[in-house]
Amino acid sequence: MQLCECGRNHAADPGRRxxxxxxxxxxxxxxxxxxxxxxxxxxxxxxxxxxxxxGQALQLxxxxxxxxxxxxxxxxxxxxxxxxxxxxGQAPFCVLVGCSDxxxxxxxxxxxxxxxxxxxxxAGNTVDTAALGSVEYGxxxxxxxxxxxxxxxxxxxxxxxVDLVEKNTAFPGVIGEMIQPIVPAVLEARRATGGDPLHxxxxxxxxxxxxxxxxxxxxxxxxxxxxxxxxxxxxxxxDDGDVEFFDG
Numbered sequence: 527m528q529l530c531e532c533g534r535n536h537a538a539d540p541g542r543r544x545x546x547x548x549x550x551x552x553x554x555x556x557x558x559x560x561x562x563x564x565x566x567x568x569x570x571x572x573x574x575x576x577x578x579x580x581g582q583a584l585q586l587x588x589x590x591x592x593x594x595x596x597x598x599x600x601x602x603x604x605x606x607x608x609x610x611x612x613x614x615g616q617a618p619f620c621v622l623v624g625c626s627d628x629x630x631x632x633x634x635x636x637x638x639x640x641x642x643x644x645x646x647x648x649a650g651n652t653v654d655t656a657a658l659g660s661v662e663y664g665x666x667x668x669x670x671x672x673x674x675x676x677x678x679x680x681x682x683x684x685x686x687x688v689d690l691v692e693k694n695t696a697f698p699g700v701i702g703e704m705i706q707p708i709v710p711a712v713l714e715a716r717r718a719t720g721g722d723p724l725h726x727x728x729x730x731x732x733x734x735x736x737x738x739x740x741x742x743x744x745x746x747x748x749x750x751x752x753x754x755x756x757x758x759x760x761x762x763x764x765d766d767g768d769v770e771f772f773d774g
Contacts (some may be wrong), residue, residue, distance in 0.1 A: 527549035530621070532724065541548035545715070547669065548570060548630055549658070554741055559683075559735055573611075573614050573615040573616065573617045574617060575669030575671060576618070576619040576633065576670070576671065577618050577669065578671055578672075579671060579714030580629045580671045580672050580753075580754070580755060580756035581662045581756070582671075583619045583620050583670075583671050583672035583756075583772070584756065584758060584773060585670055585679070585770075586619070586638075586656065586676075586767075587620065587636045587674065588637075588652065588671075588750075588769075588771065589637075589639075590635075591635055591636050591637070591767075591768070591769045592636055593637045594634065594635055594636070594767055595767040595768050596760070597606075599638070602637060602639025602640070602642070603640060603641075603642070603759040604639045604640045605658050606639050607638065608641070609640065611641075611662075612640055612641045616641050616668060617641070617643075617668065617669065618641060618642055618644040618664065619642060619643075619644050619660060619670060620642070620662075620670055620671075620672040620673070620674060621641050621642050621644045621645075621655065621661050621664035621665060621670045621672070621673045621674070622644070622646070622673075622674050622676060622734065623641075623646045623647075623651050623653060623673065623674070623675045623676065623677075624645060624647045624651050624676040625647065625648070625649060625650060625676070625677065625678055625683065626645070626648055626649045627649075627678060627681065627682065627683055628648050629678070629764055630676070630678045630764075632647075632676070632706050632749060634664045634684060635767070635769060636769075637685055644660075644664040644668060644670055646660045649680065649682070649683040649705075650680045650683030650684055650687070650704070650705060650707075650708050650731065651675060651676060651731070651732065652678055652683075652704075652707045652708060652731075652735060653735055653738065654707075654708075655669060655738060656699050656737070656744060658743060658773060661673060661739060661743070661746070662743055662745050662746065665745060665746055665749055666745050666749075666756060670755075671754060671755055671756065672755070672756050673736070673739060673746075673755065673756070673757045673758070674740075674758050674759075674760055674771075675732045675733075675735045675736040675739070675758070675760065676730065676732065676760050676761070676762060677728040677729065677732035677760070677762070678760045678761060678762040678763075678764060679725065679728065679761065679762065679763050679764045680724065680763070680764060681724075681731075682710070683705055683708060684705075684708055684711075684724065684727050684728050684731055685724055686701065686705045687705040687706075687708035687709050687711070687712045688712050688723065688724055688727055689720055690702065690705060690709065691709060691712045691713065691716070691764075707750070708727075708731050710734065711727055711730040711731035711734045712727045712730070712731075714730045715729070715730040716733070725761075726765075728761055729761055729772075731757075731759055732759035732760060732772070733759045733772060734755055735759070735760065736757045736759040739757055740757050758771055758772065758773045759771075759772045760772060
């Protein structure tokens with residue numbers, strides 16, 4: 527008897543030809559044993575996409591922000607059981623394009639838990655090629671029915687763009703290049719009458735990014751036309767915790 531690497535004993539037939547024939551059969555048997563791995567060893571099946579409509583997804587965010595703003599008790603789904611569930615795959619219901627600002631954590635602002643928001647963050651909530659690809663992944667692959675572009679009060683990146691326009695301020699490193707996409711929103715906001723110029727620019731930037739997402743991506747356009755996706759700009763107030771959605 528011979529012990530194979532699979533841990534099984536196989537009888538060896540006499541003779542050179544029989545020996546190699548048995549070895550070949552043995553190799554196939556062991557290979558088959560390795561291929562027929564238990565389910566736990568295989569790649570996990572993808573989880574089902576969310577069944578929420580764009581309107582239902584938006585309502586969840588609004589309700590979550592109401593809870594956050596009023597200090598109502600709430601708890602996002604998390605913990606070990608949720609982690610194990612998400613190890614199989616993700617099915618978020620919203621792509622959120624937000625700012626990197628440490629005062630604007632999306633899951634907390636909307637009372638959401640693990641695996642519910644697909645978040646793309648950078649200073650000034652702008653969208654370059656990498657960000658656009660991430661948004662398209664959230665919509666086209668993960669099936670998110672909602673995109674929210676979230677600006678916020680007293681945004682440093684937007685303030686820098688305002689200073690660039692009004693004072694020709696120079697910034698170190700590549701910060702000046704980073705804020706260039708925000709400049710058109712600042713110029714647009716300057717035409718508005720009344721209100722705080724910085725706040726107007728924050729709102730204009732969120733709306734502009736939302737519009738550009740719908741215009742630049744054929745994938746996103748198709749989802750919107752089919753009624754499977756909604757794009758909503760919004761702004762967050764640092765003082766009272768309120769998120770204003772411009773979904774009218």
